Amino acid sequence: MRAGMIALMLALAAGPAAALSLPGWLSFGEEPAAVEGPPRPVVSVIVDDRGLDARWIPGMVAARTQVQLGFQALGRMIARPVDLGDKVAAGDLLAQLSTDDLAATVRAARAALDAAEVQERTARATLERTQALAARNVASAAQLEQAQQAASAATAAADQARSELLQAEDAEGFARMTAPFAGVVSAVYEAPGAVVGAGAPVLQLSAENTPEVVIDLPESALVGLGPGAVFTVWQRSDPQTEVTAVLDRIDPIADSATRTRRLYLTLPPDTPFRLGALVRARFGSVDAPSLSLPAEAIVTRDGVSTVWRVTRSDAGARVDPVAVEAAAPFRGRVSITRGLEAGDEVVIRGVNSLAPGQPVGRRLEP
Structure with a gap:
């Protein structure tokens, strides 16, 4: 009886275990079959x-040759026939000072020279008479020496007066400011009627035959760049018009504020960009892409x-x-x-x- 009970209990226990058994495809003792799928995008x-993702740097068109012009004499500017952006030829009148004060200075210098020459002639005549009297033992050696000194001083004063007259005449000639070369007026600092000092800038003249693009880059971006590197330059408003520029030089010292160095790209003389225009530049060209x-x-x-x-x-x-x-x-x-x-x-x-x-x-x- 006890043996039958034990057999019955074992059968009942085996039934639920078989019912709860895992299917073969979930067996932990075997590797699952790999599922193939399309390649990842x-x-x-x-x-x-x-x-559009090509690296570009903002820049500005400038002139390699540009000078600030001023008068070499103090005076009141009465005329400035040119204005900002005007094109001028070599020798054109740019500005003019009033010559009234300069002419008065010339007249005063000429009068001072006339007086100095009179004194020089008088001193020389006195020296000649004293020399004649000294030869007859009528004038003393001290009188002769005094006459010689007076003649030398009169000659020096006359030379100084001549020099001052030349300076006054030169200053009168400096009243006219003319263009030293052909270019465009890129900056104006003084207006007609102003009193300008000697050497004070009146305007800036930029040559149009040497245009270049100025860009700034950090030190890390200069790796592999050197004179002769080719850049492509264009304007945002006209991206289809591209011009090839060549790297001419790099500033040896970085800017103290931005820590960037300035690059100068030479443009062809027939470039369509005007001085002062904002442009974009990137390294490389169609023939030598970057x-x-x-x-x-x-x-x-x-x-x-x-x-x-x-x-x-x-x-x-x-x-x-x-x-x-x-x-x-x-x-x-x-x-x-x-x-x-x-x-x-x-x-x-x-x-x-x-x-x-x-x-x-x-x-x-x-």
Whole structure:
């Protein structure tokens, strides 16, 4: 009886256990079957030096040759026939001082010279008489010496008067300011009627035959740049009109406030940009493109910079690492000097989770 009861209890216990058993596909002792899916899409960019993402720097058109002009004499300016923006030729009248005071100064200097010459003639005549009297032992040696000193002083005074007359005449001639070269009036500092001092700037003249673009860059952005580097310049209002500019020089000292250095790009003489115009500039040209990428596309390992380039064909797409040479980041982008060509597709998101030869899907815009 007890044996039957034990057998019945074992049967009842085995029933629920069998009912609660896991199916075979949930067995923890076996690996689940892999589920294949489509390749992951990638966020990428097409490398191009002319796209909207191309790095550009604001700049201004200036003249390499420009001077501030002023009068060499104190006076009241009575005329200034030119104004800001006017074009002038070499020798054109730019401004004129009143010559009334200058003419009076010339007359006073001429009168002073006449008086000095009279005194010089009188002193020389006195010296000649004293020398004649001394030869007959009528005049003493002291009188002769005194006459010689008076004649020398009169001669020196006459020379000084001649010099002052020449200065006064030169000052009268400096009342007219003429253009030393052909150019455009780029700044005006004094208006007609003002009293200007000697050397005080009246206006600024800029030559139009030497236009250049002035841009400012931080030290890190100058890597690989040197005289002769080619830039493309355009205006925001007319992006289709592009002009090639060549880097001429870089300021050796950084600006104390912005810590940037100034670059001067030489423009061709027939440039369509006027002096003072605001322009945009980027490194490279159509014949020598400059490629750039977002900084997050660069993967640096063991000192080597690489990017993931996408190769697409009818059979699909895959990514492969490509070693590149890149400059320091500037405004979130880096310039690629070697390793890529215009038109290459480069991944910019999830670059640390890719493997060489990995298949990828369609391209997504960043």
